Amino acid sequence: MQRLSSPSTFFYKRVFPVFWFGFLAVFLATWIGSGAALRRPEMWPSAFIPLLMAVIGLAVFRRLLFDLVDEVWLDGESLVVKNRGEQARLALGEVINVNASTMTNPPRITLMLRTESSRFGKAVSFIPAGPRGFLGAFRPNPVATDLIHRIDALRRRPA
Known part of the structure; x- marks a missing residue:
């Protein structure tokens, strides 16, 4: 038997999305946990960028990665x-x-x-x-x- 699929499929399907959403979660948790968000309410719109990155990332991952077979x-x-x-x-x-x-x-x-x-x-x-x-x-x-x-x-x- 000859393998046609790449061994890196596991990384693309399972590891990379965890890194992507994990980075965004750590960024938001650090930002909120630092207290800067509570002291400066005008900074709250900047939380929109990581949330937008999460939504776009989910859409791209669903379209390009999650339908791949192993x-x-x-x-x-x-x-x-x-x-x-x-x-x-x-x-x-x-x-x-x-x-x-x-x-x-x-x-x-x-x-x-x-x-x-x-x-x-x-x-x-x-x-x-x-x-x-x-x-x-x-x-x-x-x-x-x-x-x-x-x-x-x-x-x-x-x-």
Whole structure:
């Protein structure tokens, strides 16, 4: 089996949001606990910025991170998808579209499925394994390209 998803998925899904919201919580707690907020009521509007950062962070995390699956493995003509302890095997023939977004960080690959999976829905998104870097955003993702070629070869094969 070949791993298609990045090992850093755990960091992006679980660790980074804790750091983000933890930093904002510590900042607000320190600011309120210092007593400056009570002595100077005109400073209260400055609490709006961390709260706004929390709301925007939640929206971005829900859109870009929280829908990612934990692991995707290629096993011959099927994909093994793992998320939160659940595992499913999806045939490559069930994939109707491979979408690789390049201008997001982290990069994502979204596989649209022919039939809805009971565990993962109509789409499976993951962070592809492979090198990162500035110039990588301007090249096709090798994992997505390989998947496209494999799926195309399956479609061309006589039934």
